[in-house]
Amino acid sequence: MPPSVGVVLPTHNRPELLRRALESVLAQDYEGELRAVVVFDRAEPDMSLAGDRVEVIANTREPGLAGARNSGILALDTDLVAFCDDDDQWLPGKLAAQVKALEGEPGAVLCSAGIVVDFDGRELPRLAGTDRVTYDALIRDRMMSVHSSTYVARREPLIEIGMVDETIPGSQGEDWDLALRAARRHPVVNVDEPYVRVLWGLTSYYAQAWETKVAALEWFLEHYPEIGDVPGAAGRVYGQLAFGCATVGRRRDALRWSARALRANPAERRVPFALAVASGAVSGKRVLLALHTRGRGI
Structure with a gap:
């Protein structure tokens, strides 16, 4: 049965x-x-x-x-x-x-x-x-x-x-x-x-809670330290942290995480998005809309 x-x-x-x-x-x-x-x-x-x-x-x-x-x-x-x-x-x-x-x-x-x-x-x-x-x-x-x-x-x-x-x-x-x-x-x-x-998209209840997302990513780094030992994984999470910090206006933290992401993986694709948001050239919401249209996310 x-x-x-x-x-x-x-x-x-x-x-x-x-x-x-x-x-x-x-x-x-x-x-x-x-x-x-x-x-x-x-x-x-x-x-x-x-x-x-x-x-x-x-x-x-x-x-x-x-x-x-x-x-x-x-x-x-x-x-x-x-x-x-x-x-x-x-x-x-x-x-x-x-x-x-x-x-x-x-x-x-x-x-x-x-x-x-x-x-x-x-x-x-x-x-x-x-x-x-x-x-x-x-x-x-x-x-x-x-x-x-x-x-x-x-x-x-x-x-x-x-x-x-x-x-x-x-x-x-x-x-x-x-x-x-x-x-x-x-x-x-x-x-x-x-x-x-x-x-998928900005209708999600948690879609734009980036302060919370940043805290959660830091939780993962603490509980799964092996993430930091894998260049691609480290670059991804650090890049997400950079973008999240930039989105909520934490420019200094965004630059710090961007630097760590590039040290881990010089080709980390999230860093340009994070730097663009940190500079004020574009909003985090606009970046997410563009990515979601292609079935992608940060």
Whole structure:
């Protein structure tokens, strides 16, 4: 009999998008038990969403995305736990394909899949190019396709590795951290087909919280010091810090991180953006809009 699956949908003040996300989850053609738990974070739960396969709860842990995810995980007793953010959509066939892949790797904690980035109606696929994502690969490359809305995990091992870390500032990058911890135990299994439509852009609740993003990036450098040992990884994170500091007006810090990024990787592409923003030639928002149009980010 196929394993039971519970899907956690954290939400914050996006009722229409949430309903679309929930419909995409419940529409999956899956032979096993499938149910969902919608977790309202810092908002009154909408009990009209509750039904035979849908439980509606409030976040009872740390306010924010990580606490909401963990509230949902602990509310479930299914064999597997999956995530879908309230502004994303699962595409047909996703769950069955990932459960099959996960069952083929008994030691794996986590399975991911490819995504389709939807920015202002323009769709661009993003794939990892592999069926197994290692810890070292995740240190070298953030891999935007290894996205939280694609995650399907074995529930008990997920709890054993600590669930979603609630100490990361603003829950920024919590999916990267979770994938890293899962990959320490066993490579992340990856179904390299675009099975989730990810709504991307400045509509995201956290899209422009750059002070928080900077704090989160510093958290990653502290908790994963090996990032600094890999030139490409170090250049990427330092470049992101430079851009973030420039965006919030911390020009001196932006210049300092830009210099560190170039020392780590002289070809780091984020540095010119950071310097342009720091000089006042362009706004961070305008840079992000241009990148998102191409399915890219900082």
